[in-house]
Amino acid sequence: MVSLNSSETSNSHISVRELHKIYKRGSESIDVLRGLNLDIEPGEFLAFMGPSGSGKTTLLNLIGGIDVPNSGTIVIDGQRIDNLSSSQLTHWRSRHVGFVFQMFNLIPVLNAFENVEMPLLLTRLSKAQRRKHVETALELVGLADRMKHYPRQLSGGQEQRVAIARALVNDPSILLCDEPTGDLDRESANEIMGLIQRLSNEQNKTVLMVTHDPVAAKCADSVLHLEKGVLIEAVSPPEA
Amino acid sequence: MKYLRLIYANILRKKMRFFLTIGSFGVALFLFGILVAIHNGFYEGINAVEDNRLIVRNKTSLLVFLPYSYKAKIEAMEGVEYVIPSVWFAGVYKDRKNFFSQFAIETAGWAETYPEYAIDKDQWSTFAMDRQGCMVGKALADKFGWKVGDRIPIEGTIFPGAWEFNISGIFEGNKKNVDLNQMWIRYEYLAESIPFMKGQVGWYAVKANHTDYVNSLISRIDGEFSNSPAETKTEPEKIWMIGFAKQMGNINLILISVGGVVIFTLLLVTGSTMAMSVRERTSEWATLKTLGYGDGLVLGLVLGESFFYAFIGGAVGLGLAWLFVSNGDPTGMMGGLFALSAGNILTGIGLTLITGFFAGVVPAVSAMKLRIVDALRRV
Numbered sequence A: 001m002v003s004l005n006s007s008e009t010s011n012s013h014i015s016v017r018e019l020h021k022i023y024k025r026g027s028e029s030i031d032v033l034r035g036l037n038l039d040i041e042p043g044e045f046l047a048f049m050g051p052s053g054s055g056k057t058t059l060l061n062l063i064g065g066i067d068v069p070n071s072g073t074i075v076i077d078g079q080r081i082d083n084l085s086s087s088q089l090t091h092w093r094s095r096h097v098g099f100v101f102q103m104f105n106l107i108p109v110l111n112a113f114e115n116v117e118m119p120l121l122l123t124r125l126s127k128a129q130r131r132k133h134v135e136t137a138l139e140l141v142g143l144a145d146r147m148k149h150y151p152r153q154l155s156g157g158q159e160q161r162v163a164i165a166r167a168l169v170n171d172p173s174i175l176l177c178d179e180p181t182g183d184l185d186r187e188s189a190n191e192i193m194g195l196i197q198r199l200s201n202e203q204n205k206t207v208l209m210v211t212h213d214p215v216a217a218k219c220a221d222s223v224l225h226l227e228k229g230v231l232i233e234a235v236s237p238p239e240a
Numbered sequence B: 001m002k003y004l005r006l007i008y009a010n011i012l013r014k015k016m017r018f019f020l021t022i023g024s025f026g027v028a029l030f031l032f033g034i035l036v037a038i039h040n041g042f043y044e045g046i047n048a049v050e051d052n053r054l055i056v057r058n059k060t061s062l063l064v065f066l067p068y069s070y071k072a073k074i075e076a077m078e079g080v081e082y083v084i085p086s087v088w089f090a091g092v093y094k095d096r097k098n099f100f101s102q103f104a105i106e107t108a109g110w111a112e113t114y115p116e117y118a119i120d121k122d123q124w125s126t127f128a129m130d131r132q133g134c135m136v137g138k139a140l141a142d143k144f145g146w147k148v149g150d151r152i153p154i155e156g157t158i159f160p161g162a163w164e165f166n167i168s169g170i171f172e173g174n175k176k177n178v179d180l181n182q183m184w185i186r187y188e189y190l191a192e193s194i195p196f197m198k199g200q201v202g203w204y205a206v207k208a209n210h211t212d213y214v215n216s217l218i219s220r221i222d223g224e225f226s227n228s229p230a231e232t233k234t235e236p237e238k239i240w241m242i243g244f245a246k247q248m249g250n251i252n253l254i255l256i257s258v259g260g261v262v263i264f265t266l267l268l269v270t271g272s273t274m275a276m277s278v279r280e281r282t283s284e285w286a287t288l289k290t291l292g293y294g295d296g297l298v299l300g301l302v303l304g305e306s307f308f309y310a311f312i313g314g315a316v317g318l319g320l321a322w323l324f325v326s327n328g329d330p331t332g333m334m335g336g337l338f339a340l341s342a343g344n345i346l347t348g349i350g351l352t353l354i355t356g357f358f359a360g361v362v363p364a365v366s367a368m369k370l371r372i373v374d375a376l377r378r379v
Helices: A056-063 A086-096 A112-122 A127-140 A156-168 A186-203 B004-011 B015-047 B070-075 B121-129 B138-144 B187-193 B211-224 B237-246 B251-280 B282-291 B295-326 B342-369 B372-378
Strands: A014-025 A028-040 A045-049 A071-076 A097-100 A174-178 A206-210 A222-227 B053-058 B080-088 B101-105 B133-137 B151-156 B161-173 B182-186 B203-208 B232-236
Touching (some): A014 A056, A045 A056, A056 A071, A056 A206, A086 B282, A097 A156, A112 A127, A112 B004, A127 A156, A174 A186, A186 A206, B004 B295, B015 B237, B015 B251, B015 B295, B015 B342, B053 B211, B053 B237, B080 B187, B101 B187, B121 B133, B121 B161, B138 B161, B182 B187, B203 B211, B211 B232, B232 B237, B251 B282, B251 B295, B251 B342, B282 B372
Parallel strands (some): A045 A206, A045 A222, A174 A206
Antiparallel strands (some): B053 B232, B080 B101
16 A cells, blocks of 8 residues: 655565655756655555646656756665665666666667667576566566567557557566556557556566556556655555 | 677667668778778788888989999908899780789899899799790789790880780789789899890899898998989888888878877767667666666666677778778779788777767767666656
């Protein structure tokens, strides 16, 4: 169960304390996150909503280790990640986090199989072992028959499913989704959300999703609102 | 090796860019190969020259003759083993474009003075006994299909007339870099056929007993004939050959300048290509970093692409240069020395890889330093 604004130490899967993030734009400093506190249990599916500039994506980036806070702590599975070096963060990220982007961000010159295999190239798995993992991941998202297809040969929904397979292939404990349905039509968006929900339930992945789509948010266990860098109370998913 | 697929797929992303970049490398390395072959043509023969050989020529100019009478005086000097009178003949075989070196020589002491040539003794004896005889290099014989015993016509230019010579023998080289595109005729035949050549020579080749005598012989020979109507300039044959090449201009400077400009241009072109290619893929680099690809790996991937272009383009260019040079010197002036050695090819490969590195290093560092959040925000 997610809890906000606790200042006590926690044994949660993800624990954020007094998180601050400031961006500089020329001479101007922008407080994007202002002392945010958050605890997330394993297997939770959280949606973050809020106006543009409220800090949703920034929070995701910090938890995912692709940015570092100005102050505060982030503890994931008992490990502090806010004080890791760049190379340590990179290594940690490759093992613990899967990312799903709004624009899919597939490599256009690689086919679906090769795109999904990209994270596995960083491991010591043999070619045969990598193949097995990739095939499993693509089967999971229902694209086993599209392995040799290039992104340009796939629909938007299929591309996003390949991206999800890529995010899962290393079996991370956390799946971070930044507007995963933002570039999809309604039908494809529903398919993707159904897939993410299923993955969260069946594989016990902790899913954190940023969205402006109330229909997508409805699939989450809880919805958190951010406004001006501060978390508002958790609510049940809104009615679509 | 497992990242080769990504590198390969990326460089083939835009076929036109791929072929133009490969083409740039190819043209540059082809030119490099030709320039090196030209350099070899002018300078490699120098390496085959013996260190104890001197050339004595007229101090005024190589075009001015020396008296034949100097031979006996030089032979009498301490440290001199052989003195060979020689004249530049410069005839034409059938067509002016069939240029090759022709020298009128005395045979006595020649083989001992020029040990870099492999000469059959019987053939040499035939040449020594036939005033109309000639010796031809194997490359020349192969080029024109000449055999021992053939009678070949040469149209005189410096020494006008329709000349004919009997091929007494075909010589090869005892060292590499020996010019086998030469023809030697008998000095005696020239002197008796051309009245003004009687008692005159173009230059003397002097073999010293030992390299220790070289410096003293230079001063003694020039000293002997100073203040005479035909003063001499004596120098080691290597220096003489270098000076001969320099008459055509500072070959080395020209080759280095042209080669340098070509490689620098290639660097700029390829650098620009790599920079554009990296900039176009900002989101992909950010995605790879998000997936866990570290800074070092990203640097390596970009440099890998640059090296790929360099290696393929360089191989194409050097391969074409080697094929071109294998057909021989199109001008006919440099003979068999217009060639590329294995060492030259390796140098070319090294140069192309170095160019690939410098062309790719700036974009590679740029990709390496890319901040994920900034790059993703740009998309």
